[in-house]
Amino acid sequence: MAPATSSDNDKGAIKIALQQSFERMTAVTDQIDWADFLELAEMLPRVRRTYVTGAGRSGLVARSFAMRLMHAGLPAFIPGETISPAAGAGDLLVAISCTGRTGYTDYMCRRARELDAEVVVITANADSPLAKGADKVVLIPVPADAGIVIQAEVFEHVTMLCLDSVFSVLSDQLKIDLATFRKRHANLE
Secondary structure, eight states: OOOOOHHHHHHHHHHHHHHHHHHHHHHHHTTOOHHHHHHHHHHTTTSSOEEEEESHHHHHHHHHHHHHHHHTTOOEEOTTSTTOOOOOTTOEEEEEESSSOOHHHHHHHHHHHHTTOEEEEEESOTTSHHHHTOSEEEEOOOOGGGOHHHHHHHHHHHHHHHHHHHHHHHHHHTTOOHHHHHHHSOOOO
């Protein structure tokens, strides 16, 4: 039998790292207050428009969620995009920030409140400035002592999975079947 190569060892290390990520995510999801996500799912069809924001990787999670809302037939926008309409009363901003201190996201929340839009913040830090200024906080309880790299990794993955679950609940509530979903899915590709 051939001796193990560094490539084989690297594959093992990657598999172990993935398993550790799953364990950290499971530990966090076991502590989530699912009523918060259910409340968000119930809010979304009632608002006039939903804006979703975040910076960096949280911004990518936000964009993915906005796409899911569009698939559900709900008007969803990313602030700052040229096709985003004016926000105001009756609208909702969903802001995603692990630390709850991201400057861009904080500005968007303050601006949304000035325009009388409702603000939901998804964060790992319930005591953050973003959380304190929100109408509703959805906590992803990633321990801060995990270190910012691990904390952000777990936060982003768990938030993405939870928001995909919100979409699944919405799909059931709004009775979106596969044919309807396919009509809304991108086809100019």
